[in-house]
Amino acid sequence: TVEEFARFRHQPLDVVVIDEVQMMADSQRGWAWVDALVSAYTQDLIMTGPELIQPSLKTLCELCEDELVIKRTKRLSPVEVARRSTSLKQLDEGSMLVAFSRKTVLELKAMLEMTGKSVSVVYGALSPEVRREQARRFREGEADIMVATDAVGMGLNLPAHTLCFYTDEKYDGIQNRQLKVQEVKQIGGRAGRFGHHDSGTITALDAQTLQSIKRLFHSADLPVDLSQFQVRPSIEHLQAIAELMGEPSLLRAWLTFNRNINYGDEFISVLPDELAEWIKLIDDPSIDLPLRWIFACTPIRGGLDSPASIFAQQWLKKVAQDKVVDLPRLIIDADLATLEGSLHIIETYLHLARTLPGHFPALEQAEQHRSLLNEAITRELSRRKKPRGSDRRRLSGEARHCQQCGKAMPVLSRQFRLCQSCFRDQR
Structure with missing residues (x-):
């Protein structure tokens, strides 16, 4: 993912290619695209994306005093x-x-x-x-x-x-x-x-x-013409604020940074909601701030109540006690949801093994586990599920419409009276 590019920030590269550059406007992950665009250590940065993001790219390149060359392509099949x-x-x-x-x-x-x-x-x-x-x-x-x-x-x-x-x-x-x-x-x-x-x-x-x-x-x-480009503080910024204010909380240090540091009119420091919720779960003042920052920047797939989230919280406590984290036991004889959750745990371990190899030493074994889980998930997806009676009825039934707004109901919702939007409005 583009977030992983941070590992190459100070590494000279011949060419950098950043795809889907329009994602710099995304409210949750836009900062990662902006960070990659401005920190790529290269003479040739190739960005691909739709025409609508051009005004924002032009503004960003002007701020960085970089030359922007636009090359347009046409769709070859109608x-x-x-x-x-x-x-x-x-x-x-x-x-x-x-x-x-x-x-x-x-x-x-x-x-x-x-x-x-x-x-x-x-x-x-x-x-x-x-x-x-x-x-x-x-x-x-x-x-x-x-x-x-x-x-x-x-x-x-x-x-x-x-x-x-x-x-x-x-x-x-x-x-x-x-x-x-x-x-x-x-x-x-x-x-x-x-x-x-x-x-x-x-x-x-x-x-x-x-x-x-x-x-x-x-x-x-x-056209997407961003009024401000999203950025976020570094650990050095947050440590300085924590020391100056005597503030042990990573979350409060970040919020203080956002309120008080002025980047000018072009940039704005952001703290996405999901990341803020994740930090709340790991923001233990007894744990060193840089270690909390490493875990805050660790991708957690599946949400805050996922198996990967639970394991990561346990691993943080172990690392804080200077303990080595063992690789979780591999289970591949399981249903699809369990296999996906297990894979997300392994992916979290792999990320931390590259960041904290002394505490997460089983990198090669984790890569083997990931391959085995990928194979198990592929096999599970290839299996044909036994259809339910309701599936047969929905497949053969006539189209139905929402009793409130009259909109046609998707095939999987035809046993209900209301469409999803009307149902949400009534709750």
């Missing part, structure tokens, strides 16, 4: 939005179905397998290795259909001739909202890859969603 919606039964080989949660992806996989099709899946909880293997199965024809979250929009070569949206809404961690123009274009652009298909088609599972997707896909991009 893509169009279908006139009519489709159905799960009508999706043919080489199609990709995009939903917006792990649960929905796996449920759609099971329903498609009921129709006799083989399915690959991609979602955020999977490791890059498993995602690439799932992509290979689809690309080489071992899987008829790919079902994925919007994680498929970045970093994978997937030659689908048809891209089908399950819905036009996603939960963004705060609210259930309609997809943005750029999100629809980023995902829809996966249809019809040059060299594989003469053209691509975008469709949806119901007429109402299709009309919404069509409107968004044909809407003009809104």
